[in-house]
Amino acid sequence: MQFFKIIKRVLFLFVFICIVFISPKVSALDYSSRNSCSNYEVATISSNGNIGHIECYISYNDALNKMNSLNNDNVVVFGKVNGINRIVNAKYGIVDLSYSSSQLVYLYKNYYSNSAYTYVASYAGYGGVDAALEDVVEYNGGFSAKIMINGFEGYVKNGDYEIIPLSLVKSIAYYKVNENIRHMHTTNILSDNSFFGTT
Numbered sequence: 001m002q003f004f005k006i007i008k009r010v011l012f013l014f015v016f017i018c019i020v021f022i023s024p025k026v027s028a029l030d031y032s033s034r035n036s037c038s039n040y041e042v043a044t045i046s047s048n049g050n051i052g053h054i055e056c057y058i059s060y061n062d063a064l065n066k067m068n069s070l071n072n073d074n075v076v077v078f079g080k081v082n083g084i085n086r087i088v089n090a091k092y093g094i095v096d097l098s099y100s101s102s103q104l105v106y107l108y109k110n111y112y113s114n115s116a117y118t119y120v121a122s123y124a125g126y127g128g129v130d131a132a133l134e135d136v137v138e139y140n141g142g143f144s145a146k147i148m149i150n151g152f153e154g155y156v157k158n159g160d161y162e163i164i165p166l167s168l169v170k171s172i173a174y175y176k177v178n179e180n181i182r183h184m185h186t187t188n189i190l191s192d193n194s195f196f197g198t199t
């Protein structure tokens with residue numbers, strides 16, 4: 001009996017590690033079937049995920065100007081990224097770096113740079129998976145998000161992040177202070193109380 005308990009625990013641990021650290025990253029927010037506009041759509045997203053169409057735009061800058069002019073905190077811009085409909089900007093949002101297919105996300109001082117300045121570990125349980133969204137720049141047919149993470153202000157490239165509107169964020173990293181300082185990493189921005197702590 002003791003042998004089977006040990007095997008069961010080892011198997012559970014193996015599956016947990018595979019799911020958290022090795023599984024391919026897929027978008028937590030699937031908008032690929034959303035085709036309200038041919039280029040860019042300005043819309044609202046409520047905390048339950050309902051989308052309210054506002055207007056279509058041909059250019060990203062026009063959509064961005066409309067988003068910023070609205071007196072609503074839950075406004076986003078949808079657009080195509082590598083042929084897939086995604087949120088390309090949000091009036092207020094968090095950048096989920098765990099979306100990257102790599103366990104490292106490279107950060108750049110400028111959106112046009114090809115030389116990384118630094119990097120962050122982007123997997124749950126270690127490193128930074130959430131960053132503050134400051135801006136999004138359209139460049140060479142793609143997008144670069146300007147973020148703030150761990151005191152660094154810079155850019156992350158297309159494909160290494162996903163924008164989560166603040167209205168949908170349930171868990172973000174924080175520090176818990178008692179006898180020790182414990183960094184509570186979020187493992188899933190879209191789930192309540194989804195944390196893994198390290199000292």
